[in-house]
Amino acid sequence: MLNEKNVQQSNEQIVQSSASIRERYRFNVENFVLVWLGRPIEDAEEKELQRIINDIYTFFNIDDCIQFISTIKHEKIFIIISELFDEQNILQLHSYVQVESIFILNLDKETQQQKINYYRKVQGIFTNIESMNAVLKDSISQADRNMIGFEFAQNQTTTSVELKNKQESSFMYTQIIKNIILQMTDTDMNDMLVYCRTIYEGNVSELKKIGDFEREYCAENSIEWYTRDSFLYRMLNKALRTLEIDAIYAMRVVIRHLDQQLRSLAQQSELTLPSVLFRGLSMPNDTFERFASNVGGLVSISNFLSTTGDHNVARMFASGNEEITAVFMCIHLDSTMNLDIAVASTDTQSTFEGAESEFLFSMGTVFRMLSVEQIEKGLWQVELELTSDADPQMKKLSNFIQRNIYDPNGPLLMLGHLMSHMNEKEKANEFYKKALERIKDAKQNAIALNHMGKLHYEMKKYDQALEYCEKAVDCIQVEHYHEDSFVSECYDNIGNIYASQDNLDMSLDYYKRSLDIQLSLSPVDQNKIAEGYKNIAYILSQQEKDDEALIYYHRALDILLVILPSLHTDITFTYYFIALSLQTLGRKEEAYCYADKIVDQSFPSNQRNTEEYHKAVQQAHKALDESKLISIYIGDLNMYEKEDGHVIPWKDQNEDKKEIQTSHDACLPTTSTDRYFETCDRPSKYVIQVKQAL
Structure with missing residues (x-):
């Protein structure tokens, strides 16, 4: 243990509690954190270190320090052990993969030097903070090159469906966020400046750079600012790597400017892109394993990706050890393809002035994995090929976005939909509110209010949900859209809310209003009419009017059998509800017939x-x-392989709990099917949690 003999302050004064550490850690926007372990840090020392790393955590015993380290998931940790040296502490800290480097600040350098030679992560013993900071800054610069966000869309031979779905969700979210951010058109930088100043409060060095940014930044120098050693580069890459939506939204204007400037440079350049670009890096072993298992699949790089046309420069940055794999990436560009990809040489814009023959790819660029091969001991070569929107997997992704996320009423609503899909309900609510603040058109205002109503319904805040949906109807009726299909949707949502509050009469009334509108429209939407019949049938069955319920269920079934594939899950669920009503009426043999179906x-x-x-x-x-x-x-x-909604039997029928999700109409309002079952917190039309498996 470290000796605390000269520390007189109480634990309340000198040790941050776990709760306060976690609270502060929530706001870390950089790829690295600094841990100071030992004597109290002096103000001058902290200010100097904050020029390199913003977030500094101080600990006075190894146990608290290790507890904190174990909570870090997305950052790398640099540790300074100040004044006192204990080899056992080094051994403990060295074993954590989160720990990137260890620095020892100790006046007694000579007597301790031999003891650190066996520890790879220990960068040295330093007698003053100035000499240590120079090495620390260099170490962070090297580590930062390896902090890249990779998301995978697995190839079709992947054996684990659960892994494939999880990875494809992350891949999809990266692309959706990119799609939404690049659609935005506002130029307001104020919320970014407020956000940055809040994050860097007390950091004199970075606050000065934020002030410089406010005075000097423009769209034409976005790449120059991005390549500076400042808050912008560190915040942006961390936010994109971890999909931190608050930071991404705050920096949306800069992201769009970077993408636009890259496209502009590519169009203006008289030089053609090289046929191959290179990137050397040290890749975490678990990430490399995902690469190796995904040959033939897609990989999205969520950050802006810096590459070089110089093979030798790239090789310099590929190194490995027991925790990381040395990877040499070769990115092939097909000049015959019409690629709408933002990639260009930044030598004339970068603060590095062409030292590395740099080519920068925009955020979320997608590549196809061609091969992974060991080319020499300890070095693996990964061959990638730039994809285009014509790629079949990318087309399916685009179709999914169009069907489930796209909203013609603006990107803020789309961000709200995305956050709701990701089960980030409060963030979804924030984006819907932002949309409301900017909308002036009455119908668009009603649409935003309706989305807020659906969101609060999913959050089980029924009174607020009802208030929003009723406001949406009031808005739209002022504009005399009484027969609009949107009003029908609002009535459906109000019916859902009343049903959840067990006010069945009001629920039935609104479902009938909704259906009346759908029946009056031309052309009619048969799917919505079938849904209306099912909603009414469900309420009637809850009112123990199963004879009437069967009439509406059969009307719905007649439509579904015409408009949907015969094995569609909507048909399966309708069979099930008919069987339940027949069973309730004592018509067991007829109920069994539908169970057989x-x-x-x-x-x-x-x-x-x-x-x-x-x-x-x-x-x-x-x-x-x-x-x-x-x-x-x-x-x-699976959303890619079974977009028609066909039923696939479960292979394992013995689990206590199952989650089921179809890809069909994933964003439509909750319906009678959902209300019968216990719904998950995910906003999908047929996501149900089954408590009783056979």
Whole structure:
């Protein structure tokens, strides 16, 4: 343990509590944090260190320090052990992958030098802070080159569906955020400046740079500012790497300017891009394993990516050890492809003045993985190819964005939709509010209010949800859009809210109003009419009017059998509700017939005379008798491979809990199907949590 013999202050004065550390840590916007372990840090020392790293945490015993280190997930840690040396402490700290480097500040350098030779992360023993800071700054610069955000869309041979879906979600969010940010047109930098000054409060050096930025920045010098050693580069790369939406939104204007300037440079340049660009880096072993398993798939780099046309320069930056893999990336550019990609030489704009023959790619650029090969001991070569929007996987991604996130009423609403998809409800609410502040058109205002109503409904804040949806209707009716399909949607949402409050009469009234509007429109939307019938049927069944409910369920089914593929999950769920109503009415044999139809959805016609099929039918009948969800016959769909909503049977039927999600209409309002089951916190039309598996 470190000796605290000269420390007189109480623990309350000198040691940050775990709670306060976590609270402060939430606002870290850089890739690195600095830990000072030992004697109290002096004000002058802290100011000097803040010129290099903004966030500094002080600890006076190793246990508190290690507790903090274990909470760090997205940053690298630089540690300064001040004044006193204990080899056991070094050994403990050295074992954490989060720890990038250790510096020892000790006047007794000679007697301790031999003891540190065995520790790779220890950068040396320093007798003064000035000499240490020079090495610290260089170490951070080297480490920063390796802080890159990689997101993967796995190739089709990936064996783990769960891993594939998780990775493709992150990949998708990166692309959606890019898509939204680049659509924005505002030029207001004030909220960015406020955000930066709040983050860097007390950091004299960075606050001065923020002031310089406010006076000097313009769209034409965005690349120059990005390549400076300042808050902008550090904040932007961290935010993009970790998809920190608050910081990304604050810096949206700069992001757009960087992308535009890269495109402008590419158009103005008389030089063609090289056929191959290079990047050398030290990649965490777990990230490299994802690379190696994704040959043939796509990889998105969420940051702005710096590359070079100089093979030798890139090789200099590829190094490895037991925690990281040396990687040499070769990026192939096909000059015959019509690539709408923001990439250009920045030699004339960068503060480095062409020292590295730099080419900069815009955020979220997507590459196809061609190969991963070991070219010499300890060095792996990764071959990548720049993709275009014509790539089949990218087309499917674009279709998903168009179907689920795109909103013609503006990018702020789209950010709200995205945050809601990511289960960031409070952030979604903030973006919807920002949209409301900027909207002047009455109908767009109503649309934003309706989205806020749906969001609060998902948050189970029903009174607020009702208030927003009613305001949306009032807004739209002032403009005399009484027969508009949007009013029908608002009525549906109000019906949902009343149903959740067990006010069934009011719910039924609004569902009928919604359906009346849908039936009066030309052309009619058969899918929405079927949904209206199901909503009304559900309420009638809750009112124990199952005879009437069956009439509406059958009307819905008649439509769905015409407009949807026969194995679609909407049809499967409708079979299920019909079976429940028939069971309630005591018409057991008819109910069993519909339970059989549900089972049929999961068995091809040539397998319906097998022992497995007959066993499944018996299980379905038993489940219906016990009012359990016939869960094992409702599938889990992948958004890329099964966009038609077909049912896929679960392979594992013995789990206690399952989540089910279809890709079909993922952003539509919650419907009667959702209300019957316990809904998850994710805003998908058919996301249901099954508590009772067979």
